Amino acid sequence: MAGGNIGDRAVVLGAGMAGLLAARLLADSYRHVTLVDRDALPDTAQPRRAVPQGPHIHGLLGRGQQVLEELFPGFTRGMASLGVPVGDFGTSLSWYFSGQMIEPSETGLICVSATRPFLENWVRERVRALPGVTLLDRADIVGLTVSGDRVTGVRVQAHGAGGAERLLAADLVVDASGKSSRTPRWLRELRYPEVPEERVKIDLTYTTADFRGPLSIHLTGDRIGLVCVASPRSPRGATLVRTQDRYSLSLYGLLGDRPPTDPDGFLAFARSLPVPEIHAAVAGAQLLDPPVSMRFPANVRRRYERVDRLPEGLLVLGDAACTFNPIYAQGMTVAAIEALVLRDHLRRGHPPRPRAFFRDLAAVVDAPWDMAAGGDLGFPGVRGRRSVAVRMGNFYIPRLQAAAARDARLSAAFLRTAGLVDPPTALMRPNVVSRVLFARRRPGVSMSVQSGGR
Ligand SMILES: Cc1cc2nc3c(=O)[nH]c(=O)nc-3n(C[C@H](O)[C@H](O)[C@H](O)COP(=O)(O)OP(=O)(O)OC[C@H]3O[C@@H](n4cnc5c(N)ncnc54)[C@H](O)[C@@H]3O)c2cc1C
Secondary structure, eight states: OOOOSSEEEEEEEOOSHHHHHHHHHHTTTEEEEEEEOSSOOOSSSOOOTTOTTTTSOOOOOHHHHHHHHHHSTTHHHHHHHTTOOEEETTTSEEEEETTEEOOOOOOSOEEEOOOHHHHHHHHHHHHHTSTTEEEEOSEEEEEEEEETTEEEEEEEEESSGGGOEEEEEOSEEEEOOOTTOOHHHHHHHTTOOOOOEEEEEEEEEEEEEEEESOOSSOOOTTOOEEEEEOBTTBOEEEEEEEOSSOEEEEEEESTTOOOOSSHHHHHHHHHTSSOHHHHHHHTTSEESSOOEEEEEEEEEEEOGGGOSOOOBTEEEOGGGTEEOOGGGOOHHHHHHHHHHHHHHHHTTTSOOOHHHHHHHHHHHHHHHHIIIIIHHTTSTTSOSOOOHHHHHHHHHHHHHHHHGGGOHHHHHHHHHHHTTSSOGGGGGSHHHHHHHHTOOOBTTBOOOOOSSOO
């Protein structure tokens, strides 16, 4: 039975992960929920034209898995039954920071290693089946309709057949149209104040290739992959994972360092990494398709909570509100956490009030933003203001990671915070700080860390 305790119609702009999760919750409170997307929305797991990041590895962090399990009970078991590798984040993945592996450790956090199209399709199938939910695909959202200080719907233009424009009336419009969201422009045109924006430019390039197994190193059983995180000492990074039907390797470089798309150049870049196992694993494996590349210019945060006049009936979430450097794998998990903020507001029994919603949204975005944008400021070539907190974080975290090379408790503490389950303050608890400060040297493990970088 569709919800309806709050309103009749909600419209969600964009049927990516953020839009799908928002629709899942809106369906509990609105009689009709329409998800509008410009893409053809397939009923199989295939990459979509309008989601160019789809072919690249999409890790779902620990908190993301927990939220998906809560919103779709049986999620983890269901994915495992379809062949998706599932394991503990601390033992099924090997984590390297500054070229040094941290000690494996049980974190209690579950890694569900699906490709982005596979995960999105699984969620989309379930949202499509909810009572009251309609997916309107191949339709561009071209503007908002407004009456007084209230958004009353959206204008959409169907693709093909003359592209007729139509109005979709709505009590609530949720913009989840991704990083190219036009809401700031629409608000400007409607004479609302400018939405302040923060940017940390990183000029990142991702290049990803898929391989048929088996690989020449052992990645079967519970082993899901290897993560080599870029740092100022070692500014190239990579993730190698096993998914439901392939092995994928994403290589990345920052500040204009671009992993090539020709197979030889791709392998040469892999060979340049501080973790030789990555190149060794794929060097003899069969490429499924030519490598694909994507550039990601900057972390961008739109500060809706700082706008003092906004129309009623309009919310923004997902990448449309904040995009993070993808090397931290936060985007989908933050979208899931933001969906819970939406749920909290819907549970108040009245239509969400934008200013209160954006205030709460900002509170949950702060920590991942500080980790991503703050971590990026550890790279000397990244421009931006380095506050005391940013400097402290970029001094302390590399030392914690170095100490975690022989301290499983530190590994678990770090991965729980990076997984957005525990807050960053958990890493400042006395029992953690003392383990970092009094870490003893072990042969072959360097505790000397250049300042900056995560
Ligand atoms: C290279 C790369 C790797 C990444 N890796 C990870 C990772 O490991 N883990 C992770 O959690 N996140 C990762 N991300 C981020 C992740 O892709 C996003 O944060 C996440 O998908 C949430 O996005 P969204 O739903 O807000 O937007 P999107 O997924 O971009 O979806 C937006 C939707 O809106 C539609 N749309 C846009 N404009 C219009 C319009 N005008 N009219 C109609 N429809 C419109 C689009 O068709 C699309 O379907 C990565 C990103 C990149 C670039």
